[in-house]
Amino acid sequence: MTSMLLTSVVEWSRWQFALTAIFHWFFVPLTLGITFMLAIMETIYVKTGDEFWKKTAKFWMKVFGINFAIGVATGIILEFEFGTNWSNYSYFVGDIFGAPLAIEGILAFFMESTFIAIMFFGWNKLSKKTHLTATWLTAVGANISALWILVANGWMQYPAGMEFNPDTMRNEMVNFWEVLFSPVAINKFFHTVTSGYVLAAIVVMGISAWFMLKKRNIVFAKKSILIAAVFGIFGSAALIWTGDGSAYQVAQKQPMKLAAMEGLYEGKDKAGLIAVGVLTPGKEYDDSKDPYIFKIEIPRLLSFLSNRNFDSYVPGINDLVNGYEYVDKDGNKQAGLSFAEKRDRGRIANQALIDYKAAKDRGDNSSQAEALKLIDENFKYFGYAHLENPSSIIPNVPLTFYSFHVMVILGCYFVLLFIVVLWLLYKDKLHNKRWLLWLMVFTIPLVYLASQAGWIVAEVGRQPWVIQDLMPTVSAVSRIDAGAVQTTFILFFSLFTVLLIAELGIMFRQIKKGPEGVE
């Protein structure tokens, strides 16, 4: 009964967090990319003195301003939730999570109250170069602000630079640089911000295409599309590069997530990457059904992406549950622990923690030292003590698989779109291709879908872990009433829906007005 109630709180708290994060992420990525594009436009204005670029930059600044104003502070609700719904987690992570969030909050505050204000209010009051500097600093500041929250998220996926203190029950940061420069955090940061660049490029192209369809502001639209498509091409190149880096890190640090992303149940050497596939519904890890109804596979690519070696072994879901052995590139035998072995070690750490506290209470230093040794040796698997069934370490495979493939397929489509648009711009034929202009408009929701799908891969794919291997979701959640979480879920849903409608309403009105004084 207790377990069922807890499951309900866990599920509702997860839904609530997902809802808040998804809504927050509707607003953030555009900010990351569009600021750089309007900084580029303003730079052209400062270099050439051509008023056209000033007016163009001002129009896109308005789009940025609307998006920023509606989205600002929506992320704060996530921090409210940490203290209420995820109090065990918040306490357990200690200052590791708090420090980056505090830096982000302070940085965001100073950035928003200075550079953005200068950017909006400073036209004709400051020198061109000072204003341009503020615009560039807004772009850089928005991206650096995102760094800190992504570092915190990266730490949850790969907890580095910390030590567990059994006296305080908190993880303590012992190396700030290991936390900041963890390969997972760095790849996550660059992959996330570059996804924002591609999203912003698609949005600018889509809105500009609408002007071309309406046969107004044609010069403005064409030049905006040119800037966006070039920015989008470079953004996509960086996105693919960092995506490869992220996939490699997932393979090394979160192999279960990678297996779910690919629907890979049985590990193999020379593993292929599923380019397109349909999973067998109802497939369980311990049945003999074929995982795929249909698939198109690129031979050996998954092995290469995972280990930088086309012949290497990639473990599947069943291997990660049951344990596995393989021969590495140097011919050495390697083994991966099974769920049961990790659970046993987690239970040793858990019991040692209980023993440590009891020994401390009765002043038994020797038993305390023995328990501490066991904790140190097995803490790596501490979270497994809270899991009973092998299936509990497997994330939602269909959701992770399809989200990953939607993200990748759409990413490839965006690259193709940028290339085609640039080619037609070069040939001066874009304005005649109305179907393509409409396609550009309807690609706007697709880029948001791809962006959200990326986060679903990252967050659903790492389940059941809140902190990889150390804390499962079930242990992180507060023991609160599920009804209260349902109430706030509905409240947030209403609030965010109103905000989204408000943004779209104001945005559409401003877009319809168009840029002032340009063709």
Place this chain on the structure above:
Amino acid sequence: MNTTKKVFQFYYTGFKNMTVGKTLWAIILIKLFIMFAILKPLFFPNLLSKNFDTAEQKSNYVFEQLTTTPKQ
């Protein structure tokens, strides 16, 4: 004019001359009011700070929670 006055004037005239910005500021202020005056105090207390006074009490509570979590 001293620097403080100049900065004040910069922001004052900036806000005064806003058009669509005024609506946006209204949305921001309403949103912040809902978040900090309604949601935070009524629905989002910091659970550990609300229920416990000392770090030791919080630590003991989290210890109990993490060592006795029902298995999933």
